[in-house]
Amino acid sequence: EDQVTQSPEALRLQEGESSSLNCSYTVSGLRGLFWYRQDPGKGPEFLFTLYSAGEEKEKERLKATLTKKESFLHITAPKPEDSATYLCAVRRGSTLGRLYFGRGTQLTVWP
Amino acid sequence: DVKVTQSSRYLVKRTGEKVFLECVQDMDHENMFWYRQDPGLGLRLIYFSYDVKMKEKGDIPEGYSVSREKKERFSLILESASTNQTSMYLCASQSLAGGHEQYFGPGTRLTVT
Numbered sequence: 111e112d113q114v115t116q117s118p119e120a121l122r123l124q125e126g127e128s129s130s131l132n133c134s135y136t137v138s139g140l141r142g143l144f145w146y147r148q149d150p151g152k153g154p155e156f157l158f159t160l161y162s163a164g165e166e167k168e169k170e171r172l173k174a175t176l177t178k179k180e181s182f183l184h185i186t187a188p189k190p191e192d193s194a195t196y197l198c199a200v201r202r203g204s205t206l207g208r209l210y211f212g213r214g215t216q217l218t219v220w221p
Numbered sequence: 222d223v224k225v226t227q228s229s230r231y232l233v234k235r236t237g238e239k240v241f242l243e244c245v246q247d248m249d250h251e252n253m254f255w256y257r258q259d260p261g262l263g264l265r266l267i268y269f270s271y272d273v274k275m276k277e278k279g280d281i282p283e284g285y286s287v288s289r290e291k292k293e294r295f296s297l298i299l300e301s302a303s304t305n306q307t308s309m310y311l312c313a314s315q316s317l318a319g320g321h322e323q324y325f326g327p328g329t330r331l332t333v334t
Contacts, residue, residue: 141321142320142321144322144323146325151309151328151330152327152328153225153311153313153325153326153327153328154264154311154325155325156322156323156324159320159321159322197263197264199323201321206252206269206271206277207251207252207271207315207317207321208254208266208269208279209321209323211263211264212263213261213262213263214263
């Protein structure tokens with residue numbers, strides 16, 4: 111069964127229009143929630159790790175937050191260069207470090 | 222910076238050929254992973270390795286094997302390539318010290334004709 115579900119599948123924003131991406135998870139014993147950015151034809155690039163409910167991390171226009179059931183990636187005043195697919199992944203306990211990935215949200219920011 | 226390199230960016234092979242994809246990491250990471258990525262299916266784990274000569278099956282190991290003879294190198298082998306193995310293949314490495322994030326290589330776009 112899906113342990114990580116991302117929504118929406120695709121999101122189109124006008125430049126400057128802030129929004130949020132959602133990652134909901136059903137695993138128990140969360141050992142970390144990870145956000146990645148992936149540009150077309152390239153490997154995913156690590157952005158953030160969150161470990162506990164209430165934690166927040168920021169990087170430029172991106173801010174990730176975590177609750178007990180989901181994480182949000184907030185994008186403030188996005189620019190066209192923020193266009194990419196954003197992937198969420200979780201790590202459970204006792205899995206030798208394996209991550210379980212969602213299918214991603216494809217973000218397009220148009221000028 | 223962590224660097225993960227993959228032997229080829231693009232590869233075209235014929236059905237039935239034996240295919241080797243190589244991945245090298247330069248950060249002395251314990252874990253290494255092979256994924257394939259297909260539109261609409263996301264990242265799917267094929268195999269991973271947590272130590273030299275040690276391996277674990279992922280979700281879709283059928284038709285693949287792996288080899289890890291040195292800590293820095295992890296190879297994915299397609300014993301007899303088939304057209305349904307046409308995909309983007311991504312390698313990742315991970316340290317067990319620190320945050321456990323995975324670092325990915327640039328990917329190999331494999332086409333089997």
